[in-house]
Amino acid sequence: MRGGGAADGGPRSGPPCGLLEADVSGPDRIPPGAVPALELRGLGKRFHLRSGGILRRRVTELRAVADVDLVLPRGGILGLVGESGSGKSTTGLMALRLLEPSEGQILIEGTDVTALGHAALKPWRRRVQVVFQDSYSALDPMFTLAQVVAEPLRIHGIGDGASRHRAALDWLERVGLHRSYGSRYAHELSGGQRQRVAIARALILEPAVLIADEPTSALDVSVKAQIINLLQDLQAEMDLSILFISHDLSVVRSLCDRVAVMFSGRIVEEAPTEAIFTSARHPYTRALLDAIPVLDPRQRRRRTFRDRAEIARDVPVLRRGEVTGPVPEGAGPRLMPIGPDHRVAAVLEGEAA
Amino acid sequence: MTAEPNVAPAAAVLAKPAKRQRGPLWFAWRRFLANRAAVVGGSVLGIITLMAIFAPWITPAGPTAQAFLTDALAFPSAQHWMGVDDLGRDFFTRIVYGARVSLTIGFSAALFSVVIGIPLGAAAGFFGGRTDWVIMRVIEIFSVVPPLLAAMLLGALTGGGFWMIVAIAALFGWVQVCLLVRAQIKAFKEKEFVRAAQALGASPAYVIRVHLIPNSVSPIIIGFVLAIPLAMMLEASLSFLGVGVPPPTPSWGQMINNGMNFMYFYWHLAVFPTVALAVTVLATSLFGDGLRDALDPTMKAR
Amino acid sequence: MTGYILRRLLSVMVTFFVVSVIIFLMMHSIPGGPFDGGDMPVPEAVRQKLNAQYGLDQPLYVQYGRYMWGVLQFDFGVPFQSPGETVLELLGRAWVPSLVLGGLGVLIGVPLGILLGMAAALKRNSWIDYLASTVATLGLTIPVFVTSMLLILVFSVWLGWLPSSGWGEPERWILPIAAYATIPMATYARYMRSAMLDTLNKPFVTVLRAKGLSERQIVFQHVMRNSSIPLVTVFLPMFIGTATGSIFVEAMFRVPGLGSYFVSSIRTRDYPLEMALMLMLTVMFCLAYLISDILYAWLNPRIRHGGKQE
């Protein structure tokens, strides 16, 4: 730990104000490692796009997400990266049951929550928190920030008004906002400040699972570091599991254990972080890594880009020997295991792509 | 890259005593005070209410006493600020006492319309589907049966009177508020912050109460403010049809109706109650506008 | 969409049924009947004869059943108030003036109100705002019969510009339309101001400015459309309310419209006419709500697409 300072000395560990001590309302704690914190099985989402006004309408189907299998182990941090519009946010929203999946299952700590009703879902809601991509719309314009951050406590009936308020201010401080922000409103903030409020709100309940959709995109590097460190600490201390959706590959690299890459609504590659960064197999993953901006202005160059269609066509072809596990059924590109914990969307030699 | 920073004297920053935190209502109050028109409206409303409450102390005679029969229809003078009506009653007294009836009718109807309209509208807008269906049918029924018919019927059945009018005005005032709230909530329920609350496990009741209704204040306030003159007018129309507040109890609507007969010559009998009604509603609507702006934190007073 | 509309039409039937029962029961629970006489008691024999002639001696459910059976065949009976014509004929002649005047009143009052509300919102807390508020409030608080009387006094008695009342040549329409227009104008001014203020705060308005769109374009296209939901909510019901005639305006201006029939049919226990009026209102209101809902969807794509919920 190099930074240290106030962020370290602050009330980082342990529940603030002891509000969360009586943590019994949630489902029973499950020993680490036994079941994944979050598991998505064959998740898919179709949108029906209607256009052409009210009367003459055309309906086209859009498969925003298809066949997503993901496992987020307890205490793990899984990075979800990918093309913009590839269905990352949609996947996240489905995992939260904020968007009804068209197919597939969602398991939280081993329990299938795909079909649970509001009441049955509520204890799980407490354990799974979210940072929305659009932090502006995610904050109620009529709420002060202290109210926003305290809201999760309020919803779950934890503490009284004053203690919640205090906890909220503490959390604002932990994400690097001065306590005086507690009485301000969302529209009075800069983009990065809003994002931090959203993060504070997601963390105040000390959830087991955090789904963070681009939580640091509007933060300067220093604040970003502070937030990333905070997440790491929480992960270490409390077995927080994080699904980290991001475009920022360097942050992904320094935070995540594993990375899944999405392209066109599907997972195209999934592997431990370092494997992705060092031995990616899928052409899209490679294109991504290639495109990371270089930090040295002298190395500026004119880039050439591969056409997306070309990338899509260029499905990796695996030799049978390369596949380390059972080959999934079906035709066309599908996720095949190669090497330890590494899966890539590919076809087998001899199959037509 | 250059030297990395060492541990800084950061504690100093944090050690600064935290400023007193103010609640959102305090800010709303400040915004309200900064709005001159709203403050004037509120004060006028307050004064009218106080006059209504303390009527016996500020008027020369009882509201029904025909103490000035020989002066009947006298024009405004120092002795009778608003003149004398056709039945020899001091008109200022009538206006002041009329405020009791009219304000009660106006405000109870408006209050009731909000109390009924908001939850129903919210439920319809939020849940949609079957709930919406049922509530919409109820709304349709209430919009179809005109208050006048209901009033005439209830009048015939119950013997009419003040409370019947309050009840009618209330029963029929809520439809508009309900529709407005329903529409607003339909539009807001898809917003991210609503989903954020849902993601936290908030119940529909919570979401509606804490997020959707506060974000619907402006149509609600407008609906509230509009319900007041509507109820007062209903009272006036019912008086016109003879089912109003029974005489001699003074009500502005009834006085306006009566004043109409005297409009050509004894203008004061029509003008004062109309002005009283207009001033009250104007004050209410300025007050409502101010309230609306004050409750909306994105609005900054000048 | 077609399915949706069909389903909605079905629910119109439900409302129709419920309303018809309610109105029927209400009408018949008011003491007295249409042939009870006015000033002097009608001889019992005469009354019985008349009641039997119109089937009013039957049990209520039989009367209701008969009436509704007729309604299904578009036979609304003969109004007691105006024998010699059918209820439909009566509505056909009496509704025209109401529809013309009330409809024009709304069509003129609404745009005026919108402009007034806009001006108020754009110049918030300035004298324009206060003036607009005052005008709007006066429009709402001065009872329409007083407004009517003032209009007549000023424009026909004092200035002599326009005929005082009556129905016929278009110059007779002007004053009642003006009287009708005040309420929609005032209502719309209030709603518009508030809805505009809500919208003007939205970040996308800043973006529109940044793009270099003229203020006019921003206000009239974007802000208007975004502010229109509450306006749509009140428009059709208001239109119906006004276009079916106001007993007050019609009495003051002697417009031979529908307004007075609402009251007279209750007063004279004119069951067939009263039922027909109510059923007509029912259908119109139900359709109005249906149309409003379709308009919402048209105005707000998010509702149209059911949001992210698909």
Place this chain on the structure above:
Amino acid sequence: QDAVFPGDSTSGTYFDYMKTVYARAGNPEISMLPLTSFDKEFEIVGLGAESWEQSEDGLTWTFTLREGLMFSDGHPLTAEDYVFALQRAATDGYDFAWYWDFAAGIENWNAVVNGEADVSTLGIEAVDDRTISVTTASPKPYLPSVVSLWYPVPKHVWDEHGDDYAVNVDTLVASGAYMVESWEKNDNTITYVRNPNYTGPWPGELDSFEVNQSLGQPEVGLPAFMAGELGLAYLNRGQIPFMEERMGDNIRRNAIFAVSYISFDLDAPPFDDVNVRRALALAVDREEMTSTVLADLAIPGASILPPGYPGHNQAIVDQAVFDPERARELLAEAGYPGGEGFPEVEIWYRDQGGYNGAITAPMLQYLQAEYEEHLGITMGIRVMPIQDWMQALTEETNNLFLSPYEYDYIDPSNFFGIFYGGGRHDHRLPEYDALVEQAGSASEWEERLALYEEAEQILLYDNVSVIPLVHPIQTFVFADGISGEATVPTENGLSASSRLTPYFYTHLTVE
């Protein structure tokens, strides 16, 4: 068209007085020819009838029609048309059916109406084309006055179209001086033109005029009048001083021959006690009431008959005094000293436009204040639709009513008849009934007057069954250019009543 006049009933069904009186459309009296009528001095004039005579026993009357009477379509108007009108009324449900028994006492009328006797037994007969004979059950010395409401129905048209002839402007056939040219159904506004086939007396002086029913309300009528659109406007109290100032010479007042009175449920407390009723009567200051709150709208009414009406009796009027002192004593005697213990009562009146509408509310509020002040009685006021009020009155669901009554025919028996046992009120005063019955058939005018005086004494002072309050009057203004006999006031300062329809419209000219 020469002028527009206000009417007073915007609703109405048949344009046929003999089909429906209270709900008639417009003013069919203008185009129908009654047997007799009155001029503005209230002298009886034969219109359809040229002459009439009473038989020796006083039971049979013979009316002779004028020669050459015609309907507007040229069809002769005969006795048959008059007789048919009443036969239809007796058999075919008519809201005035009670009238011909109550007022005229036509033989067998009630039996026929109730379906107990055949219509052929009815005491009326067309002897020949020009002769009608009427047989009454008892002598009716005033029958010629009653038949001023007997209008003919064009039987030849009725045979073809039935009652509906009177709802369709094309089949409306007139017997009077004017005939209908057009009819705006929405408000029953009607244009009349001169009937070219009219041969009777009082031929109209106007070529054409409109009676606009929607202009009867002073609030609407006066603006139209001021804008020059109306030949006559009724005035309400607020408008009178305004118009006095401008067109004082054109203002007219007319007597209506009506009375407004308080009536009670005589069998229920507290009004079963005569002292209570008398106290109420003594606590009314009619002079003050009419000079202040009812200025120009009514004159004091201490007797049932209005001044100027045959049989009006000053001796009766003089007994009415305002004596609050005595009233209090009486109330105390009845057990309510200073109003203490007096139950809360409510006076019910009917919702009505016209002259009654103008006076009732102020009058009742005045009484309310007076009773409160002088007697300590709290009296509520409640208005209700005519039918509800009527029902309440007959079923006595309340114990206190304000009732208006306007004459039907000109004879004291008309007013006294309404208090006859089992009539409008549930009064049981055998002496009164006997006196009124006797007076109704007595042939000598003097004798009748004496009997009526006795009866009124019993009704108003011995028993205080009702308390007459005021006699309303109407104030209106003529436009410049409207003249003629009908606009000239009579000696007593009043002008032709609006009820004198046939006279009024035939005695007007327009420049």
Place this chain on the structure above:
Amino acid sequence: MKDTQAQPIVEIEDLRVTFPQAEGSVRAVRGVSLALHPGESLGVVGESGSGKSVSWMAVMRLLRAPPAEVEAGRLRLAGIEVMQARREELTELRGRAAAMIFQDPMTAFDPVFTIGHQIIETIRAHRATSKRAARAEALDLLERVEIRNAEAILDSYPHQLSGGMLQRAMIAMALSCRPQVLIADEPTTALDVTVQAQILQLIKDLQDEMGMGLVMITHDLGVVAETVDRVVVMYGGKVMEEAPVVELFEDPRHPYTRALMVSIPGQEGGRRRLTEIPGASPDPSDPPEGCPFHPRCTQADAQCAAEEPPMAVLGPGRRAACWRLT
């Protein structure tokens, strides 16, 4: 730097923006001076909440006043003093002289109109073209910002698009104005790096084609390194340092800039903690006396806490505000 001789297209002198609050005003921008020449590209980096967005909104006169109170010694856009400009002049300037890509693309679109409508109306606000031609142009722009299926996107509503798609639509909309300066506030936060790289390339190409100036407000120092000529570093509403991009990366002078550089997550593998600047950002309504950075600065002394450091010129195009450097 290009065209230094020419009249600057944007001139900012002593810009101050204050938001009055119930308890002490928020001084979001506290005396910023800057100039941008035609064709030049300027990077603006700095702490979150340091007033980057607000300053450039002020340049466009887009801050709602009230609540914002804007003062400036000089605030010129294409030679016109924007503080005094009439409304029509502003309408003229906006879009044409300078176009802005907003930080928050999700709320930047009118929710009730299609993306296509909003781009087409922008094009037609500046150039008289037919609807059809404007549509073709919009389609072309969407394709150039790497939006697939552009035809369908034109007819979509904002809520139907992902964050990144909206951001690209926003960029297309800004470019459709063909501005003299493009103010891009975090234009690529929602984009994956491949698309980001393509868009940055597109912007550079357009700069070359049309001589467009560029203001790139961003937290991504990689983006800065790749696209801009000159960088301004902001902290606490003030400019801390200004330098040509190469010099800034190789020799950051201001302690804040240096601290920032250290916080950049490196390219090395493996999970690790990142370096952050110790201490917390100041309370915006009560900023520290003296140098805004002094409470967190390792080199701060009494002078830093007491007096505001002046902007010192350190070389051609290099400035910094720090007592330690003067």
